[in-house]
Amino acid sequence: MLKSASVTSQQLTAVRQVKAWTRERFGLDDDVTIMVAEIACGLPGCPPLETIITFWTAPDRRHQFKLFKRVVEVRDDDLPPSFMKNAMISDGDDIACC
Numbered sequence: 001m002l003k004s005a006s007v008t009s010q011q012l013t014a015v016r017q018v019k020a021w022t023r024e025r026f027g028l029d030d031d032v033t034i035m036v037a038e039i040a041c042g043l044p045g046c047p048p049l050e051t052i053i054t055f056w057t058a059p060d061r062r063h064q065f066k067l068f069k070r071v072v073e074v075r076d077d078d079l080p081p082s083f084m085k086n087a088m089i090s091d092g093d094d095i096a097c098c
Contacts, residue, residue: 011038014072021076022053026063028087031050032056064090
């Protein structure tokens with residue numbers, strides 16, 4: 001039987017905080033969409049849960065990075081430095097693995 005994932009208030013608070021840190025770190029306007037997702041990785045060597053942060057600076061320009069920890073464990077200094085913003089432009093095929 002499938003069971004939906006339950007989200008705690010601690011996780012929601014952590015997601016909001018990660019979004020705020022991301023917006024501040026990369027100088028993103030309020031209208032920029034930021035997505036924070038905690039996913040399970042079943043591949044050998046991957047952490048059991050990891051956090052992926054994605055944001056768009058143009059309709060066809062997606063930036064994406066991965067943190068190898070649960071969203072509630074993410075801290076401000078875990079985010080990449082702001083000068084790496086353009087290095088995180090993703091074509092969608094490069095974040096599938098660790």
